Amino acid sequence: MTISEAVRPDAPLSPEDREVASMIRERIDGEVATSSLRRAEYSSDAGNYRITPEVVAFPKSKDDLIAIADVARVTGKPVHMRGAGTSIAGNAIGRGIVVDTSRHLNKIHSIDPEAKTAVVDPGVIVAQLQNAARPHGLRFGPDPSTWTRCTIGGMIGNNACGSHSLRFGRTADNVVELDMIDGLGRRFTAADDLSVVPGLNEFVADNLATIRLEFGRFGRQVSGYGLEALLPENGHSLAKLLVGSEGTLGIVLGGTVYLVDIPSSPVTIALGYPSMVAAADDVPALLEQRPGAIEGLDGRLTDAVRRHHGAEAIAALPEGSGWLLIEMPGENEIDALDRAHKLVAASSAISSSIIPDAAAARPLWRVREDGVGLASRTESGEQAWPGFEDAAVPPERLGDYLREFDKLTARHGIEGMPYGHFGDGCIHIRLSIPLERDGAALRAFMLDAGRLVAEFGGSMSGEHGDGRARSELLPLMYSEKAIAAFGDLKRLFDPKNVLNPEVLVDPAPLDADLRRPQALPIPKIRGGFAFAEDSGDFTKAVHRCVGMGKCRADNRDAGGFMCPSYMATKDETHSTRGRARVLQEMTNGKLVKDGWKSQEVADSLDLCLSCKACSSDCPAGVDVAAYKSETLYRKYKGRLRPMNHYVLGQLPRWEPLMSAFAPIVNGMFKIDWLRKAILPLAGVDKRRTIPQISSRTFKQDRNRLLKEGKAIRPESPRTDRDRIMVWADSFSNGFNPEIDHDVVRVLERVGLEVVTPNNQVCCGLTWISTGQLDGARARLSRLMDEFAPVVEAGIPIVGVEPSCTAVLKSDLLELFPDDPRARKIANATYTLAEVLNGMAPVKPDPTVELPRLDGVELIVQPHCHQHAVMGFAPDRTLLNSLGAKINQLSGCCGLAGNFGLETGHYETSVAVAENSLLPALRDAGDDAIFLADGYSCRTQADQLGATEGKHLATLLMERFAQ
Numbered sequence: 001m002t003i004s005e006a007v008r009p010d011a012p013l014s015p016e017d018r019e020v021a022s023m024i025r026e027r028i029d030g031e032v033a034t035s036s037l038r039r040a041e042y043s044s045d046a047g048n049y050r051i052t053p054e055v056v057a058f059p060k061s062k063d064d065l066i067a068i069a070d071v072a073r074v075t076g077k078p079v080h081m082r083g084a085g086t087s088i089a090g091n092a093i094g095r096g097i098v099v100d101t102s103r104h105l106n107k108i109h110s111i112d113p114e115a116k117t118a119v120v121d122p123g124v125i126v127a128q129l130q131n132a133a134r135p136h137g138l139r140f141g142p143d144p145s146t147w148t149r150c151t152i153g154g155m156i157g158n159n160a161c162g163s164h165s166l167r168f169g170r171t172a173d174n175v176v177e178l179d180m181i182d183g184l185g186r187r188f189t190a191a192d193d194l195s196v197v198p199g200l201n202e203f204v205a206d207n208l209a210t211i212r213l214e215f216g217r218f219g220r221q222v223s224g225y226g227l228e229a230l231l232p233e234n235g236h237s238l239a240k241l242l243v244g245s246e247g248t249l250g251i252v253l254g255g256t257v258y259l260v261d262i263p264s265s266p267v268t269i270a271l272g273y274p275s276m277v278a279a280a281d282d283v284p285a286l287l288e289q290r291p292g293a294i295e296g297l298d299g300r301l302t303d304a305v306r307r308h309h310g311a312e313a314i315a316a317l318p319e320g321s322g323w324l325l326i327e328m329p330g331e332n333e334i335d336a337l338d339r340a341h342k343l344v345a346a347s348s349a350i351s352s353s354i355i356p357d358a359a360a361a362r363p364l365w366r367v368r369e370d371g372v373g374l375a376s377r378t379e380s381g382e383q384a385w386p387g388f389e390d391a392a393v394p395p396e397r398l399g400d401y402l403r404e405f406d407k408l409t410a411r412h413g414i415e416g417m418p419y420g421h422f423g424d425g426c427i428h429i430r431l432s433i434p435l436e437r438d439g440a441a442l443r444a445f446m447l448d449a450g451r452l453v454a455e456f457g458g459s460m461s462g463e464h465g466d467g468r469a470r471s472e473l474l475p476l477m478y479s480e481k482a483i484a485a486f487g488d489l490k491r492l493f494d495p496k497n498v499l500n501p502e503v504l505v506d507p508a509p510l511d512a513d514l515r516r517p518q519a520l521p522i523p524k525i526r527g528g529f530a531f532a533e534d535s536g537d538f539t540k541a542v543h544r545c546v547g548m549g550k551c552r553a554d555n556r557d558a559g560g561f562m563c564p565s566y567m568a569t570k571d572e573t574h575s576t577r578g579r580a581r582v583l584q585e586m587t588n589g590k591l592v593k594d595g596w597k598s599q600e601v602a603d604s605l606d607l608c609l610s611c612k613a614c615s616s617d618c619p620a621g622v623d624v625a626a627y628k629s630e631t632l633y634r635k636y637k638g639r640l641r642p643m644n645h646y647v648l649g650q651l652p653r654w655e656p657l658m659s660a661f662a663p664i665v666n667g668m669f670k671i672d673w674l675r676k677a678i679l680p681l682a683g684v685d686k687r688r689t690i691p692q693i694s695s696r697t698f699k700q701d702r703n704r705l706l707k708e709g710k711a712i713r714p715e716s717p718r719t720d721r722d723r724i725m726v727w728a729d730s731f732s733n734g735f736n737p738e739i740d741h742d743v744v745r746v747l748e749r750v751g752l753e754v755v756t757p758n759n760q761v762c763c764g765l766t767w768i769s770t771g772q773l774d775g776a777r778a779r780l781s782r783l784m785d786e787f788a789p790v791v792e793a794g795i796p797i798v799g800v801e802p803s804c805t806a807v808l809k810s811d812l813l814e815l816f817p818d819d820p821r822a823r824k825i826a827n828a829t830y831t832l833a834e835v836l837n838g839m840a841p842v843k844p845d846p847t848v849e850l851p852r853l854d855g856v857e858l859i860v861q862p863h864c865h866q867h868a869v870m871g872f873a874p875d876r877t878l879l880n881s882l883g884a885k886i887n888q889l890s891g892c893c894g895l896a897g898n899f900g901l902e903t904g905h906y907e908t909s910v911a912v913a914e915n916s917l918l919p920a921l922r923d924a925g926d927d928a929i930f931l932a933d934g935y936s937c938r939t940q941a942d943q944l945g946a947t948e949g950k951h952l953a954t955l956l957m958e959r960f961a962q
Contacts, residue, residue, distance in 0.1 A: 089467025122153025141168025183494025272320025439511025632771020644683025751845030
């Protein structure tokens, strides 16, 4: 086996490793972890590589960081710094000690509005700094696409840039000074004094000609060390040198950074071109107009956006197959608009649009921010990988470079979706390089691509650093003298090579330690999910996670729901990415060794709420709820399950019995001591209460109406009115049948003829969430037998409970991928709001007006499954059209079906509710109405917020009656 094919094996923790962990534990206040669970979570960043550390540390102070560095130096154990873990080149992983600064070392110590500076810890999130600086009219200039979760320390490590580097420069241009400790344990302030590092002045003198000839040739030359910062004409800036050194020269203890004025009234310009290459050709002319940002999009990427988010997400783009998104600043809106029109006139675009309103332009910029995840799958569904993620060339050569790059990818038989910072000549792309077996194709392509970039005078990295992906390519770009200088510089700061070794200097082969080839295929089994978009391979499905970490961001202001457990705990274990990483480790069997039964997998998935938000909010389409169901199915197939699976997981099975004895059951659970004694036996937290069970179900009432001739069956002769079938799911049927009646009444009021199923059928939702997929399939099979004839007759279905409606739109297709009835039922299923908005085949009577809601304050909690599968836009559109004042909440309510009721989940359930739901209820006006179609959402609000919720149908019927 050659070195390029080698995968170095995981080694169990040795006595030496345990001693290192013990030494760190004794010296710091933060946590130290050596569990296989933690090591699995921190074995990868957002790159292609997998290396399991021996120790993961979470420092709480600078003293903790210094103590960790001391242990590394004394023991010779490598130390790797990590912020949000969004590094794309494998910069933040390695053997030895991985240090996560984001958990605790994340304080903004001061902001000086006069000096326009901030003093920050390395683990401060960029969004956190932006929010703190905003009241002063300031912001941190660089803004990479991961700004909602990446850390300042990570940006310093990689010299990150972002969309606005044309105006605000790179991170190196925005650092005042750094508090550092190097590999010899020396602590110093890095500013503009080179003498604080012995030998550094002599280093500059010895390499002066090489530095002046080879470094600082254009703005995005980020690869290697930024030696140009050391030149006298550049101010002898030690701080700028250390920015972009990827943790190989020192550890950042803290720093002072510049802030800039928030641009006033920037205008967004969208220019359309026949192709992305044509857009690139136009960049040099547009730069003369001094825009604040020029971002490029290709038609391949916008097609992915359309598939993921729908056509409305890119509706604001003008005609074309390649686009430039440009931000034009100005002294005021009039000036910015005038400059925008001049730029359009100077362009060679075939179409254009100018968008003065920042809120209206935000969806277009979000397309660009989500590009890294959206581009992780090709149009044909193949996984696309980073590696050559952010190469840059001088902007004046960008068009020609892209032409040659397209030829190169064609020769290698791979494809991708390019986009990026065109104004800086920096291109982002993920490529469909086959990595399932080995890294041979990756090595061949990277060498050819590296030569191409060097030919165009470019840089292997334009903002993400070289890491393990590109450090081996540096000799293609730099002379032997420059490479030798890198080694000399490294030895000045870190002669023992304990700081992030195998990066930049003496690099590891770019195809060593690749994550994907280590994972074995796990094909689908009979009864499990199809994972149709992943060729039926569970391994391919969990490797959708590329590590970009959007699940760690607080996206509630943008309407995001992911990831509620991480928002509650701020622990990587409970992030979507952390869970995906542990499942990826399970598929290779090296660290997580017991497969589906592994304790690491159980611990990782335990606090997953199965809210499904990741399936829509994650740009890569990671669906941990499905992975959790599949895992539980395979783990317990043919085995005894936990009691809560039989009780909560099969709740609809017990509903008829409970309904028959409703007075007795309801009475029992009103006795406090009896409730606390019974609930734990069923796997339910004793602090919970059981909602009231109805003694008369909707189905019973409907049967009575049928006998009295006041209702009709689906197969009854047609009248002149359009028919629609109302499906009373198990929850509404047994617990809130009055809501089912309200749905029927609303639909009848708008002129539709309502029918109901002849038999009560269940979608198996609780079976799905507990991984009892055989039981779910049995129930869905009966449901299809009942619904298929109705759908064939042209009668659409309206669901009452959003989570059950979502099963018919999503899980049904995964469990019955080859049954044509499943697709027909999914396509024929609608929410009440969709029907009332005219989105179903049957239309409401246009002469019937829905009741007005003018002045009504609504606290609206969309159900997670509706957000993920159907979307809440039709409900919002309807409520707005009726004049309601809406406070729409983002994020899960925290109950999430079984989750919040189960023993061991109560604290997390409450913490999730505190993210959005409970504060909104506390702040609501006295006359505000809590609107929630989801049974879980109403239950959570009732039990934790003492607030009764209403279904949309109930709200409308109450207003009809007034």
